[in-house]
Amino acid sequence: MRKLLLLTTVILVGLVFIARLFYLQVYGGYEYDIFEDTAIKKEFTYPKRGYVYDRNGKLLVANQPSYDVMVIPREVEPMTPEDLTEFCNLLKITKEEYNKKLERAKNYSPRLPSPFVPQLSKSDYAVLQEKMRKYAGFYIQKRSLRSYQTTIGANVLGDIGEVNRSIIEKQPYYKLGDLIGKQGVEQSYEEILRGTKGIKFIQKDRFNKSIGPFKEGRFDTLPVPGKDITITIDSDLQAYGELLMQHKRGGIVAIEPNSGEILAMVTGPSYNPNILVGRNRSKNYTKLHYDSIAKPLFDRGLLAQYPPGSPFKVINALIGLQEGVVDEHDTFSCRMGYYYGSRRLTGCHHHRSPVDMNMGIAQSCNAYFVNVYRRIIDKYKDAGDGMNIWANHAKSFGLGDFLNNDLSVGRPGRIPNGDYYDRAYGDNRWGSTYNVSNAIGQGEVEATPIQLANMAAAIGNRGYYYTPHIIKNIEGDTIPSNFTTPKYTSIDRKHFEPVIEGMFDVYNDGTAKSLRVEGIEICGKTGTAENFAIVNGKKTQLTDHSIFVAFAPKDNPKIAIAVFVENGYWGSRFAGRMASLMIEKYIKGSITRTDLENWILTHSLEDEYAKPISDEPFKINGETTLQVIDNYAIKLEDQETLKQ
């Protein structure tokens, strides 16, 4: 027995050691990550971020240098009170802030760098750089910030900001303090614009002194500069759209039909992109972010999903023709609405009767389109089948689903199909009379302005569209083929002519007669959408939205446009005027309809927007009076800055 004591002890100790080694190296041992290795210093070289140009080669976004003070908390050594005071003074922070910032950085990671004071001014940097050696654990990281050459297009261009921790977890390329595109093309073309940062790995010793490149620099990489991009935006048109949108909320999307290129993408209210650069960025961003009433960060051109109203009627006309349930000469009577038995399913305004297709579109007759719509659905024995056929036609115009384009945000809209109503009412327990609102773009149909603009482009092209996109050219690269292949609608080319004639007559002698522009054949369609909001816990109707969809010229259109103005009351009142002006601006380069321009610039909807939050009873639509403002000062000032 005595022989066994040492023997068993030796074996036991051996097993304990193996277990401990297993615990340290295999079980608790993390996957080796050089970025976590404190013995290796990582020096990043940030490449130039790509520039952004507009379609005419005008520079919109460039760069400016910026200097961040970074900290590695573990390497910070206690400073003498004098040093600390001096350091705080140089950084323009208090000692309390110093301690708080250091604590926060330590909480993130004691061994990884965190930004300590971001974006120093150039003069602060010059002074600080001399003394940086004195402060162990701190260093200056040079980065490049955006420098906007324009005051417009904040929603189009987007901005760059520091990555947050959830991004770092998902994309290990980014380290704390790195900048990433947020919103707009900065976000959707992040990887192209950003390039790839260069890394130098440097072996350190325990005194934190560099002792040479790690493995002879085998893993070091050179920075790859970001590529410049040209976007499809016409900055003059964009600026003009933003000018028109002042004091209104809404969106404008203009597309070049024969390419799908987005010419303008306006949202109102907007902001000057320059306020999101530099040390005030976070303060300004917070302000924009928490403005839950005007929602300046909500890109209405892309996200405002509403029943499109009358512009959708032309789709029903096209489907009717394609399905052969109606031809352009068929007429229906309209007695101020559509009657099912003795029940009026939908109202209409005053116009001549009976109505053929041309007049139906030009006069936006509700009864005409309910008739067409019911014939489409009722052509099939099962209403569900009819509904599905109808929905597929509508969807072939890019409605009811995401457009799959290169914008950072979007909404799918909605085109209901048979299943949708089966779920709502039960299988076969409904018919076309249940949802006639779809005939006139109300009810369950919803679309965003960009979808409507694309729809206009598809009509203008007589049956096809290119996915609306914002990239025109990438330096030394091609744009995705998805954007250069036409998408065909399910409607034959021949059916478009009568519909387009109808849309042309909207301008000739229809609902947009007063918006004609000399020398340009515009085809359009007005729209008005009822809308509701919850005010003090009660569903309350607000003034209707003003919607307008158009393309011009009639043959070989150069521009297709959708304008949406919140609470603008009726289609031609705000949206129609703005559409005409945008079209004239783009095609002629100057404005002859200065009467329209003056009207838009001197009429504000701010009063209208204040109503639901005023806590007072308010009136809507016809019972309201429009706010008139003197806008010339602002207009001139803005045009001055635009010229710069």
Add this chain to the structure above:
Amino acid sequence: MLRENQRRFKFDWVTIILFLLLVGFGYVNILSASHDGEVTSYLNMTELYGKQLVFIGLTFVIIILILSLEAKFYERFSSIIYLAAILLLVGLFIFGKDVNGARSWYGIGSMTIQPSEFAKFATALAVAKYISDLQTNMKTLKDQIRVAAIIFIPALLILLQNDAGSTIVYTAFFFVFYREGLQQIYLIVALSLIVLAVISLKFGIIATTIVAAVALTIRYLVRKKKRASKLQYVLVLFLAIGYGYGVKAFYKHGLQIHQQNRISLWLRLEKDPAKLERMRKSEAYNLIQSEEAISSGGLTGKGFLQGTRTTGKFVPEQETDYIFSTVGEEWGFAGSSIVVFLFVFLIIRILYLAEAQKSQFSRVYGYGVASILFIHFTINIGMVMGLIPTVGIPLPFFSYGGSGLWGFTILLFIFVKLDSNKINEW
């Protein structure tokens, strides 16, 4: 003549191969731990790995010398060797040279010699000699005291030179004494003292009282026949409690600050985060760096000369006491386990050979060799991995240093020689 030749080469090659593997792998790791940039010449005498290579070369001269002497020489001259070692230790007080606060070195020109490394095999020889004497009976108190004196003299001298680590090594002989007949009660008492000390420091006197009371009650109930009086059990309980207080008092007032801190870190007694943060940068720095280096090695390690912490010299003393952290970082779990296995295998091999000896002197000496290697192996690797409080002793055959390498080589190869001679022992 033929038989003579056969005998001469009848060494235990398993032991020799294990020795060569350990020395060789040790050198590889010293090279990693001590190289600065490019390795231009392996014999670069300004670098530690160059010197170590020379030490290893001289080791073979020593081995040949040891193996060529008559086996009987070591038994016959054991007393003289022991006395010489004691004299060398005493001489340190007059001629010695201070290194890191310990007066344990002789300086000869640019060379330094650490006599405590040689005192180990000398003591092992003396212990073997004394125990193997026909008149010695380890069960008698008289012989126990005498044999204890043999190890206390060098241990005390070394402690006085402020080298507490090397002193602890002499506890190794407890295994030898136990094998040779020391009563079981010593083992029980020794284990109890260690356990109670840890419990007193970590959980306090109340826990000590409870554990001691429970243990004594169990012993009382189990030993129905030969049990002592209840009064004696109560007396032992009070002794245990008094011992607990004694340990706490010794911890607070008897230990030097750095020793106190090491124990505090090991038992995680310090709870104040500010103080812990300070300790991370001072007392705990070595340990944290060493553990992180080992952990970062993962399953297969970063590869020879590829350890980032080793290259950056993050672990202080890495080529000497902390050499195992290099193994951990560069060779990973696989390499470290092999080293642990080699040591365990070597010690078991020596134990096996020792038990097969026909002369008691050879057996006791072999046991001494195994015990000394075992204590070094346990304390050093345990410390580097944070299982044992920091104690500065080298890892045999691995750590940088001539005295250490030679001391262990002599220790081991005297046994190899004795073992080769067992045929003549009739």
